[in-house]
Amino acid sequence: MSLRRVFTAACVVFVAGEMALRLFWIAGGRWGYTVCDRTDLGDHPARGCGADQVAxxxxxxxxxxxxxxVALAVVIAYTDRWKAAVTWIAAVILLILAFPLHLLFEIPAGIAGQPTDWRDLGGRVALLAGGIAFAGLAHAVGSPRGSAPTEYQPAPEWARRWAYVAVALPIVGWAVPHGLWVLGVPFGISEQQLHSADGDLSTATGVALTVVPPLAALLVLGLVQRWGQQYPPWLPGLGGRRVPRLLAVLPAGTVAITLVAYGVLSFGAFAGQVLDGEQSWAQIREGWATVATLLVFLSWGVAVGVTTAGYIVATQPGRRAAECRRSGVSATGPRAGRGRRVIAKPGGP
Incomplete structure (x- = not known):
């Protein structure tokens, strides 16, 4: 079965499930009900946003x-001309609504015993799965015909530079300040903010939140290294084989979209607090590290996104053949009359 059929089936299942769930809510059912009471969100919406109060x-x-x-179902079933564009748009919207970064923080907190709205988290996981399915379908529909390169194709130099930025940002902008906070050092935040964080998170959770992001960021290097295109030779059964493009593109693209969305939305919320007078400039100066973290997320997402684009360029199907055509050499060998070494006969002119 082709990848296009697999992702089409996944999209159909997602759309059918969402339609059934919405009809169930409209009919009066409340299983998995994730609608929030926007009039009274409270200080911690993740702990329950009053869905039961919304009749x-x-x-x-x-x-x-x-x-x-219904519109997505029609596009999947009947439209070919705009399918790639529409499915990409659907994927981006679903991934933004899913807000995977929220899952990264709330699921460990819930497991650690913190009050958590599990219905909301379940709905976000479903949206994340739908976003990945639509991104896979968009990629399968919009990819040019041809086979992906079987040999390692070096990533563009600009992609390599952005990959190093994507690795450095979470270390310098995330791990360093959070590590200091775990150690009890109020670096760039007030003592009150530090004590509040200590009360909300256990030491183990704080250490995990400090260490996991920079370690996960190291995977970005795979987008510009050989092991991101070919499995390492020491992997049993997979060594030397080509890594499927979607296995790298979908997770990296999801992370990039999530980080950028989080940065933009957080900056918007922060600007709203400043305009409403909820945040004074004195408070901002005292807690500058929390504001800088928003910039780190936004920049990190951009760096991951650009690096992912470089990986897509390097592994583009038909790229090898196109380069050979430009250089006058066939993909399997020298073209007749071109790219061939000519040896003059003795005594020739």
């Missing part, structure tokens, strides 16, 4: 979402 399903979560599901 009538809002249009966006009910009939509006149902209409979008």
């Amino acid at each position: 009538t399903v809002p249009f966006v979560a009910g009939w509006g979402a149902l209409g979008l599901c």
